[in-house]
Amino acid sequence: MSVDWLKQLAAVLPPEGLVTDADVLEAHRRDQADWAPAGVARALVRPSTTAEVQAVLRVASAHRVPVVARGAGSGLSGGANAVEGCLILSLTRMNRILELDRKSLFAVVQPGVLNGALKMAAAEVGLWYAPDPASWEFSTLGGNLATNAGGLCCVKYGVTGDAVLGLEVVLADGSVVRTGGRTVKNVAGYDLTRLFVGSEGTLGIITEATLRLRPRPPKATTLVASFPTLVAAGAAVIDIVADTRPSLLELMDRATVRAVEAHMPLGLDVDAAALLLARSDAGGEQGVAECARMAAVCEAAGATFVIQSSDEAEGESLLAARRFAFLALEKQGTTLLDDVCVPVSRLAELLAAVEHIAAERRVIIGTFGHAGDGNMHPTLVFDRNDADEVARAQAAFDDILRAVLDLGGTITGEHGVGLLKRPFLARQLGAETTRLHHTLKAAMDPLGILNPGKLL
Structure with missing residues (x-):
């Protein structure tokens, strides 16, 4: 491949905007999905304006150089991994909040x-941005948009895409399009905003987003309940979602609870089949009453222990177990974090299927996640230096995806397809829908330079 494109990039970017140092490229080679393969990039660009992104993509298109966009690199599916000889486009320097409209409840931000x-x-x-992935402290909004990230508050407030009013996107040829707008309602033309959100950088590079804000919710009331069986916990989730509007509804299975208790003793019931954590942010007496209804549902479903609190500090203490779930599992070995979603009514079946797979494959799997919308994170724990364990973990990962599809679910609820889930996408979509995806990709990126090999 000709290196003329590097000279052309140097001509359209400031000196600090183009990097070819091998150590820097290695540091930007992959995201957090250790299992996913990664190539070696030829260069890294760090644009600070939309115009610079345009210039980069014009050069890349002229020379057919693959472009992999990335933010903080906190992804969990390999979606930001380099491909051989590619140009990594880092958007971390486009980090300004351009506008924050308190009256119309929106913010305009760079990725x-x-x-x-x-x-x-x-x-x-006095406002609030609702989408809250677990990585909210260090993940970029561009990465959240690329994967349509979710989080703990999704059960009531939706995922990232539900907060997007409009986008500015640079296409593969360097042209700029704007989608949506600044209004909550907007049905003029095709919903291109929804098309770009979750497209994992395969259709265009998002350079600006108009995001919906909300009034800050009142202080929450928190509940924790232990269950003797997965069926009982699943029944409680179904009834809670049908009866109330929790602002958070999280679940941890026995393997996760035991890992957390081993990592940080909190007095958890390590013999419980599942631990359920719920919150109401309705505020005041209404929030207390809503949490009381959730407690009654848990008791009716067979919970062996239920506690609730309106004290903010105590509520955070009760949620500590959930916040430490992944870290605790990491302490037990190499982890492979999955991200699947099933209809809430089939949550107990999913948990039971994961337990069966763990036993059959002889792999530790701790499952936790967003029970309120059926989005769970079965996390495989294994010894990376043991080839047999690695093989069994990979087989278990695939087994989980097959089980999820059999339950009418999806192979990814909020982390994206990337590289890890790509072999299963066509099975979920079906032949005709897969063909339509390829048609859209070809129309918007005819040279196939945007994040090739990912998603599709």
Whole structure:
């Protein structure tokens, strides 16, 4: 491949905007999905304006150089991994909040803004940005948009895409399009905003987003309940979702609870089949009453222990177990975090299937996640230096995806397809829908330079 494109990039970018140092490229080679393969990039660009992104893509298109966009690199599916000889396009320097409209409840941001930075800026004017992936403190909004990230509050407030009003996107040929707008309602033309959100950088590079803000919710009331069986926990989830509007509804299975208790003793019931954590942010007496209804549902479903609190500090203490779930499992060995979603009514079946797979494959699997919308994270724990364990873990990972599809679910609820889930996408979509995906990709990226080999 000709290196003329490197000279052309140097001509359209400031000196700090183009990097070819091998150590820097290695540091930007992959995201957090250790299992996913990664190639060696030829260069890294760090644009700070939309115009610079345009210039980069014009050069890349002219020379048919593959372009892999990335933010903080906190993804969990290999979606930001380099491909051989590619150009890595880092958007972390495009990190400004351009506008924050307190009256119309929206913010205009660049993709390199941290999720937590927008939350903080919104809070300063009494507002709230709802999407809250577990990585909210260090993940960028561009990465959240690329994967349509979710989080703990999804059960009530939806995923990232539900907070997007409009986008600015640079296409593969360097042209710029704007989708959506600044209004909550907008049905003019095709919903291109939804098309780009979750497309994992395969259709265009998002350079600006108009995001919906909300009034800051009242202080929450928190509940924790232990269950003797997965069926009982699943029944409680179904009834809670049908009867109330929890702002958070999380579940951890026995393997996860035991890992957390071993990592940080909290007095958890290590013999419980599942631990359920719920919150109401309705506020005041209404929030207390809503949490009381959830407690009654848990008791009716067979919970062996239920506690609730309206104290903010105590509520955070009760949620500590859930927040430490992944870290605790990491302490037990190499981890492979999955991300699947099933109809809430089939949650207990999913948990039972994962337990069966863990026993059959002889692999530790701790399952936790967003029970309120059926989105769970079965996390495989194994010894990476043991080839047999690695093989069994990979087989178990695939078994889980097959089980999820059999339950009418999806292979990814919030982390994206990337590389890890790509072999299973066509099975979920079907032949005709897969063909339509390829048609859209070819129309918007005819040279196939945008994040090739990912998603499709």
